Amino acid sequence: xxxxPADIPEVDQAASMVTYEQPLSERMRTYLxxxxxxxxxxxxxxxxASWSSRAAVASLLEILTILGRGDLRTExxxxxxxxxxxxxxxxxxxxxxxxxLAELLERVTELRTRLTESGxxxxxxxxxxxxxxxxxxxxxxxxxxxxFDLPDFKHWxxxxxxxxxxxxxxxxxxxxxxxxxxxxxxxxxxxxxxxQPQQAHHGLFQHSIERGTPSQLLRVSLPAPADVYPEISxxxxxxxIRFYSWSGIEQRPAQCTDDVEFLLACC
Numbered sequence: 001x002x003x004x005p006a007d008i009p010e011v012d013q014a015a016s017m018v019t020y021e022q023p024l025s026e027r028m029r030t031y032l033x034x035x036x037x038x039x040x041x042x043x044x045x046x047x048x049a050s051w052s053s054r055a056a057v058a059s060l061l062e063i064l065t066i067l068g069r070g071d072l073r074t075e076x077x078x079x080x081x082x083x084x085x086x087x088x089x090x091x092x093x094x095x096x097x098x099x100x101l102a103e104l105l106e107r108v109t110e111l112r113t114r115l116t117e118s119g120x121x122x123x124x125x126x127x128x129x130x131x132x133x134x135x136x137x138x139x140x141x142x143x144x145x146x147x148f149d150l151p152d153f154k155h156w157x158x159x160x161x162x163x164x165x166x167x168x169x170x171x172x173x174x175x176x177x178x179x180x181x182x183x184x185x186x187x188x189x190x191x192x193x194x195x196q197p198q199q200a201h202h203g204l205f206q207h208s209i210e211r212g213t214p215s216q217l218l219r220v221s222l223p224a225p226a227d228v229y230p231e232i233s234x235x236x237x238x239x240x241i242r243f244y245s246w247s248g249i250e251q252r253p254a255q256c257t258d259d260v261e262f263l264l265a266c267c
Contacts, residue, residue, distance in 0.1 A: 027075060030070075080115070107184065205243075215236055221262060221263040243256040
């Protein structure tokens with residue numbers, strides 16, 4: 001990690017922060033997208049408005065598309081096993097909260113059991129649903145899910161909220177163990193590395209990651225509200241952070257010329 005000049009005041013980590021994340025691997029990119037879509041799905045499904053139900057179904061179908069690109073379930077099960085082994089290693093270290101550690105281990109073990117019990121065909125009911133398949137097919141067309149294209153979808157959207165949410169819970173139940181597992185893995189990865197104060201000189205920060213130091217995720221935190229935002233690029237070996245000043249949607253962003261203080265976590 002780059003050294004921190006002595007004259008830079010510490011960033012108050014207890015203050016309200018806004019955090020930007022950058023994945024350093026394809027697997028982490030998939031995890032973050034799954035988490036984002038699951039949160040979006042859950043948010044919209046809890047709203048009784050028909051427009052929210054429409055948005056929830058759209059997010060659910062995006063999750064289904066991701067699941068069709070590889071065996072994510074097996075990858076997540078392996079990662080849960082790896083995290084369980086790492087947690088067990090902490091049991092013999094001094095100063096560890098044994099109760100909290102036991103709770104984490106129990107949670108990870110429970111998720112792995114639920115994921116195993118879900119079986120390799122966990123998403124098959126969603127794939128075989130003619131109702132959802134028709135919506136997914138029409139979604140590729142701009143405005144393709146209008147009522148004249150999918151009258152059955154309009155009929156479902158006009159059903160009482162209690163009926164819609166029941167249907168949605170049934171659809172989501174098959175993939176919930178996977179979504180919960182991904183959320184837990186991301187929490188563990190984020191918690192593995194606390195943010196360290198850094199300074200971007202004239203809005204630019206570059207860093208080389210030491211060999212043998214596995215990093216999957218970069219987290220850049222700024223005190224909120226902030227009038228700058230980071231643009232992060234790089235790989236598991238080297239990355240660059242450029243901070244841009246926000247000048248409104250009508251103007252092209254310009255790289256900041258001032259020094260920017262932030263917290264950096266390489267997880």
